Amino acid sequence: MLLDRFFEKGRQFLGCRYPILCGAMTWVSNPQLVSHLGRCGGFGLLAGGNAPVAVLQQQIEETRSLSADPFGVNLITIAPAYAEQLDMVCRMKCAVVVFAGSIPRENDIHRAKESGARVICFAPTEQLALKLIKMGTDALILEGSEAGGHIGPVSLTVLIQQILFKVDSVPIFVAGGIATGRMMAHLLMMGAAGIQMGTRFVMSEECAVHPEFKETFRRAKARDAVATPQFDSRLPVIPVRALKNEGTDAFGKLQLDLIHKLETQAMDRMEAQFEVERFWMGALRHAVMDGDTKKGSLMAGQSVGLADRILPLQGIFDELLGDAENELQRLAQQLGE
């Protein structure tokens, strides 16, 4: 397979057959999904999110009991239980730790590495990519603003040119808007060590979200996955990409209410930002677990427009790998001419 030579770097790094990661998704990434991914040869990530430390520990133990394949844990550095989660993840000697949310402290990167984990960080700019490498990260993820969930401001196309084309000292994984094997082939040829997808894996049979959540994804078009605006610089909010519904409007109203509370000093900025994150976690839970697709948060990438069938995970892998290999063969032939 031509794909093999492009997979080598990511394969070595992650210790799995295919460097295809299923990004951590709060309320979505459970031990079943993560272990099934491992069985298909991919790499799953549990989501620390807002989980109490005991819950996350139980998920790590359950995933280990379901399969011996390697997997990782994604920790959000601004989550309420982050410090305890990191202590526990180090104690549990996880294979890979992904730091998300904000730039992690250098000491946290070192602690994770000393526990035996390989560390991956999100790099939003070239400067930060270089800084994170200096701080000791073992690999980077570039996630474009096409992605689902909390997003950065820059598209994957630009991040590729700013970072992937310039930095070659650590493996770089790419995410955001990816849903096809053909695209994966081109990203690997551009130098990516592997890819990460979220939305496409939600549309797997093994993903235990509410059937209504999947049905809404199935019908959605790429343009329905919109990023939330920030109304006032006094209340900085990280944009969230989700399918537009009443929940999106409710977030607008919440922002206005919080801005009013800031103006009248009924609340400080930290509390207001905490309220914003609480809103998202609650709203996502309503949609994912209860199937409230009207008021809940339907976090999805623009790739939702390419994910219109529910398939078994093995079927998704077969399709991705087959299409990627065909694309490489096609190009090899074209270039050989």
Ligand SMILES: Cc1cc2nc3c(=O)[nH]c(=O)nc-3n(C[C@H](O)[C@H](O)[C@H](O)COP(=O)(O)O)c2cc1C
């Ligand atoms: C429902 C949902 C929840 C997500 N939750 C998280 C999370 O808790 N932590 C995180 O780092 N990324 C989270 N993400 C982002 C994914 O891990 C992944 O990087 C993203 O979905 C990639 O873009 P794509 O959806 O176009 O494939 C979430 C995405 C979705 C769709």
